[in-house]
Amino acid sequence: MGNNNYQRIIPLLIVFLLLNSIPIDIYLPAVKSIAIDLSTSVVSLQLGIYLYMISKGVGQLLLGPLSDKYGRRPIALFSLTIYTIASFIAVVSINLEMLMASRFFQGFGACGCAITALAIVRDNYNKSECARIYSILSGVQSLVPAIIPLIGSLIVINFGWRYCFLFLMLISIITIIFSINIIPRVNISISGVVDNQSMLSIIINRKFLPYALASVSATAFIVQYAVNSPVILIDIMRLTPVEFSQVFGFNALLIIFFSYWATRVIRKYSPEVACNIGLVFLALMSVLFFFNPTPNNLTTYIVVTSLGSAGFSFCLGSSTGLALSPFSKCAGKASAVIGFLQCVLSSFAGFVFGLFFSEGAQSMSITVFLFAFLSVMTSLLFRKWTNKRIQISST
Structure with a gap:
């Protein structure tokens, strides 16, 4: 199946990527009702987001290599079954x-969907095309919130x-039915050969690590935004669930808007330029929220989070495409590694901080x-190390 035929998939x-976001975004306006019904607190229910993200990350380390070995189709169908x-279980909790257990296993199922989506794109497109498609997918995925x-x-x-x-x-269930008919039984890869690189060798690859860390920074924003927004907007600012949804939806529309411009920057300049623009926006948002973690009005909160949304849009798709670009022969495993880093590092660090x-959005x-800082520093260190090797080899 050629690239043109692959457009139909x-x-x-x-939908696979949407299935990753929906369990978080549909959960947020319901936390107050769940807390009352299950006799618990909103803060306790925040654990469900972290469990979901950590399960997604850990599950990818298992399902990614299996996706390379056995194909995208069986892993997708297995993951969707677990998800269902x-x-x-959540319905009858x-x-x-019981609800937290369902969230954990739902994250495991969702991670297989993410692996399938990322790996199929990487199987069939080059670096710039991957970055552009990942940005498009991220933009469409932003319709969920x-x-x-x-x-x-x-x-x-x-x-x-x-x-x-x-x-x-x-x-x-509907997605399972369509997956059986659409996903090919055999992986169609540019290389046609599976590379058995270790996960450690992928992580320490000089083209992978800096951009993987940049993608973790972008993921950390969206995860922490989901965790902190109900507390800041509903508990502190006293917004109703519908008002909360409107604010959340406005931010999502901003992400779609910025994702469109990210694809334009990638096409006109390069994925590297888009990634760097995103890191600048994320750093600026971080500084503003550090000194004013609980804004006293809704307008200030929206303005600052808009900077984070711009950073997320410019950074996530471009950094993911750049990180996966060296691994055409083991796209499933590389997708699993970056997914693990995005989910586990962003969730664990956010929970600890x-x-x-x-206080508010300080964490x-x-x-x-x-x-974002680690991404820049590792990039500079790898560049310095590479230059030093070139100098040694030329003498």
Whole structure:
């Protein structure tokens, strides 16, 4: 199957990535209702986001290599099945522990969908095309927080929070049906050969690590934004679930807008330029939130998070494409490694910093800035090391 024929699979890959975001965004407006129904706190329910992200990250280390070995199709179908079962467990949960277990396994199922989407793109496109397609996928994926929180609010108000997870279960079942008919049984790769590189060799690759850390910085923003927004907007600013959904949706529309311009920058200049622009926006947002972690009005909060949204849009797609570009022969494994780093590092660092810096968005600012800084520093160190090797070899 050639690249032109592969265009028909892109809509399915978009759904795979949407399945990663929907469980977070449909969960946010429901936390108050869940807390009341299960006799727990909103803060306790934030653990569900971290469990979901960590499970996604760890699961990719297992499913990524299996995707290279056995193909994209069986891993996608297995992951969607786990996702469906986990969603059903959430529907019938009677306590916090049962709901948290469902979130953990739902994250495991979602990670296989992400691997399938990233790997199929990397199998069939070059570096610049991958960066552009990843940016497009990220932009389309941003429709989820623009629409799903409002849908979630309406579901909670009219039917109850359990129907949010029933909604996820039905989507995953429909996706299974389409996946059986659309995803090819055999991987179609540019190289046609699977490379058995170790995960460690992928991580320390000089073209991988700096951009992987940049993608972690962008992921940290979106994860921490999801974790902190219900507390800041609902608990502190007293927004209703519908008002919260509107603010969340506006930010998502900004991400779509900035993603469009990111693809223009990638096409006209390079993925590297887009990634650097994103890191600047993320660093600026981090500084502003560090000194004013709990803005006293909604306008200030929206303005500062808009900078983070711009950084996320310019950075995530370009950095992911650049990080995966050296690994055409083991796209599944490389996708798994970057997915693990994005999910686990951003969630773990955010959770730890949240324990010590619990005021407003301060933990978000520290986490995002840390990985942006590490990205720049590793890039400079690798460049210096490469220049030194060139000098030694020329003498």
